[in-house]
Amino acid sequence: MVVRTVFxxxxxxxxxAAQAQxxxxxxxxxISPYPPGGGNDTLARILADRLGSSVGQRIxxxxxxxxxxxxxxxxxxxxxxxxxxxxxLSTTLVTNPSLYRKLPYDTVKDLAPVALIALSPEIxxxxxxxPATTVKQVIALDRSTPGRLSYASAGNGSPGHLAGxxxxxxxxxxxxxxxxxxxxxxxxxxxxxxxxLMMSSTLSTLPHVxxxxxxxxxxxxxxxxxxxxxxxxxxxSGVPGYEATxxxxxxAPGGTPATIVNRLNVEIGKVLQQPDVIEKLNSQSVxxxxxxxxxxxxxxxxxxxxxxxxxxxxxxRAE
Numbered sequence: 084m085v086v087r088t089v090f091x092x093x094x095x096x097x098x099x100a101a102q103a104q105x106x107x108x109x110x111x112x113x114i115s116p117y118p119p120g121g122g123n124d125t126l127a128r129i130l131a132d133r134l135g136s137s138v139g140q141r142i143x144x145x146x147x148x149x150x151x152x153x154x155x156x157x158x159x160x161x162x163x164x165x166x167x168x169x170x171x172l173s174t175t176l177v178t179n180p181s182l183y184r185k186l187p188y189d190t191v192k193d194l195a196p197v198a199l200i201a202l203s204p205e206i207x208x209x210x211x212x213x214p215a216t217t218v219k220q221v222i223a224l225d226r227s228t229p230g231r232l233s234y235a236s237a238g239n240g241s242p243g244h245l246a247g248x249x250x251x252x253x254x255x256x257x258x259x260x261x262x263x264x265x266x267x268x269x270x271x272x273x274x275x276x277x278x279x280l281m282m283s284s285t286l287s288t289l290p291h292v293x294x295x296x297x298x299x300x301x302x303x304x305x306x307x308x309x310x311x312x313x314x315x316x317x318x319x320s321g322v323p324g325y326e327a328t329x330x331x332x333x334x335a336p337g338g339t340p341a342t343i344v345n346r347l348n349v350e351i352g353k354v355l356q357q358p359d360v361i362e363k364l365n366s367q368s369v370x371x372x373x374x375x376x377x378x379x380x381x382x383x384x385x386x387x388x389x390x391x392x393x394x395x396x397x398x399x400r401a402e
Contacts, residue, residue: 106166106343110141113333114170116155118148122286122367126201126331127171129363133354138347151175151240151401153186160188164338166347169197173331174242177386181394182240182401189337190387196379197333197344198351201364202372204304204328205246207234207317208288208297213279218301218320221280225256233259234280235269240401243269243282245390246303246327248397250282253322260399273297284329285310285368303327310368330372332379344376 115127124146131142147155152175162168180190188194207218215221225232236243239262251258261278263269266287273281273288274296281288282303289311291297301317302308305326317325333351335344354360355373364371374382 116152160193164336166343181391199374204302237266246282
């Protein structure tokens with residue numbers, strides 16, 4: 084009986100090894116849970132092109148938008164755990180458990196982190212008419228007119244909304260959230276001076292900062308961004324511990340063999356070292372940030388309760 088058990092264990096190990104050596108056996112589907120053309124989709128296509136060459140199989144980007152990335156995430160979570168379906172996700176992965184009452188998957192158990200790929204800070208920007216140029220001045224202005232200073236975002240539960248809610252939680256400010264149906268209308272209202280402040284992606288508002296139509300107050304990441312090194316972080320501007328960085332990472336279905344996860348991770352690392360890939364990502368105001376699967380998993384576990392606290396304090400719910 085012991086011999087037979089040992090034989091079966093060795094056979095199983097051999098099968099896993101053979102599976103890893105044969106991987107990938109066919110084209111890989113890379114799910115982008117957003118419509119074509121957005122930041123996540125652009126990054127997915129840059130990655131798919133180079134990663135496909137690296138692993139020796141085509142990587143096909145499959146746009147599956149809907150329900151705040153839940154549609155694409157559920158498809159991934161319920162796909163065969165063989166590495167032939169993966170997803171490129173952003174921080175919605177760690178905020179959705181608090182924003183939605185019930186998800187059709189378990190965020191931690193049903194997905195296998197492969198690698199963090201990039202970071203993109205939000206920026207706190209103001210219309211030039213706002214009499215504040217620093218974070219401390221924004222807080223002072225809010226306290227002088229409590230409940231009257233507002234900030235725009237791309238929608239209820241969006242990264243900008245969450246970034247503003249975290250700002251209120253850590254500073255005691257009472258910035259009023261104004262939700263728009265997307266980034267474009269929010270930026271239009273900000274440019275027109277109809278709303279004084281906005282928490283937004285660098286891609287959407289930095290061009291207007293460069294032309295003087297908007298003023299940058301600070302960025303939301305823990306460290307200054309190479310794309311805008313002159314912009315201070317909110318943390319260094321008097322709000323210690325503040326960080327609301329938008330990240331992008333690849334995940335596979337839960338139960339995907341570690342050999343396949345590690346193979347993908349290594350190949351992603353090679354791609355992210357290529358100078359032209361770094362240049363393309365930087366042109367999108369995105370900073371390369373490569374991690375191991377374990378580091379990515381630790382970040383996910385850390386951020387789920389962090390954002391749960393912010394959501395609870397603000398009372399927000401996804402629409």
